[in-house]
Amino acid sequence: MNRHVSWTPAETTADSGDVIRLADVRRRFGETAALDGVSLGVRRGEILGIIGRSGAGKSTLIRCLNGLERPDGGSIEIEGREITGLGEAALQPLRRRIGMIFQHFNLLSAKTVEENVALPLKIEGWPKAKRLARAAELLELVGLSDKARAYPSALSGGQKQRVGIARALAASPALLLSDEATSALDPETTRSILALLKDINSKLGLTILLITHEMEVVRNIADRVAVIDAGRIVEQGPVWQVFATPKAETTKSLLSGIRPQLPAHIAQTLLSEGPGDVVLSIDIAGPAATGPLFQDLSKAFPGGYRLIHGGVDHIQKQPVGRFFIALPAASTAGLVSFVERLGAQVEVLGHVADHA
Known part of the structure; x- marks a missing residue:
């Protein structure tokens, strides 16, 4: 039986433009510059893909965005609030505004699907009936209503990722961060997960930041793309434009697998x-x-x-x-x-x- 899925819109700020603003963000590990002056904006309601090879700085960037890494310099604003100087207690409300989905799902094997989805709400202190009702809404949204009482071990990789997406949406975030969320999935399952994220973006107006090394993922879902190499953004723009006339050598190399090449x-x-x-x-x-x-x-x-x-x-x-x-x-x-x-x-x- 289909039920209407309710959704609590993310809070808005006076500035309805960028959800994320980074200005000259720097982070070093010893002699290595993981982020070397990154400036970037993510507009409300868009899907931005950040692509780069392993070691380019993608993971450090996403950890700076959710407050798990402290940049050495520069500014990071989430919904208009500067976060780089916040203490751990002040970061907790911020993290509730950010949903995360991961490459390896990060589900708790001893909890059912609905319990995994409801876990962020349990941590926030929601009463059991309310959090399970919310979990039911989100499982319907991702097409897994019939798996609510199942355990993760009984699910396919694609189903586990759908549970991860539902869990990330539990607290009505303003921003969804996707960290290589499809790289462990087969091509057909990847397409279905990307279609789901696109549908969620369209229906809910949710801002999504995709971290990936796969140009095909960016091509299929993103509105804009930023290419990162050696801790720097070397190219960015609308996906079609970057794919049509890539300027940076890194971009050309990353595109070589999906653009026509000289025989x-x-x-x-x-x-x-x-x-x-x-x-x-x-x-x-x-x-x-x-x-x-x-x-x-x-x-x-x-x-x-x-x-x-x-x-x-x-x-x-x-x-x-x-x-x-x-x-x-x-x-x-x-x-x-x-x-x-x-x-x-x-x-x-x-x-x-x-x-x-």
Whole structure:
């Protein structure tokens, strides 16, 4: 039987813009700068993905946000309140405004599903009947009403993560922090968990900060992305824009698994210079990516070019294209100028034999 799921909205502040504001946040461990001047904002109601390799600073950042790490310098504001100087007692109300979901679920094996979900409310002193009613609402929200009396050992990985999400929402947080929440799950289960988080964000207007090393996760759910490397934010922007024209080498590397790449048998034959054709990569987004680009190029450059590889994808409803072409060296400067006027990002990759 379906029941209406009630939801207590998160409190709002006078400033309805950023839920999180970081300014020049720094944290060192010995000689290692885990965070090296991070400045970032997370807007109310958005999903922001923070992506980076292992050791880039993601875990330190999330621990600074929930008060488990003290930054050495800079400012962190949560809902307009500076938290870096707060003592442990003052941090407790703040932590109730932040829900956390984890890679390995962190469920208590000796407690039932509903008891796990209700645990934060028990700690807050809610009466048993009220906290179990709240747990029932949230289990319905995540599609696990029939598992309320089950124990975690009887659940699949995806079901355990749904319980973790329900528990994180128990106290009506203003912010949900997701720390590699899908990296232990198979691809199909990952898609279902991301769809659930997107649905919760849409229905409840909940702000979500995703920490991940998986670009596919960011692509499927986030509104914006920030790329962190060696403790610094090296690139940020709307997901479609960063995926379309990545600027930082770290971003390009992280995207290499899900964006078209020059076929290996051609890449291996590239020379820095030579008598053959020049090979270009063209990254382009928006209407120009689906317009008559190649017809226009054929008219403007009758000397010809060869399309080697590429295609058009859609991210956040925006067309995003990446193409690799080869053309005579004499036509290169003119073609680069032509497509750059369309907003494309062009890179000369090297030279190949005329018929490679």
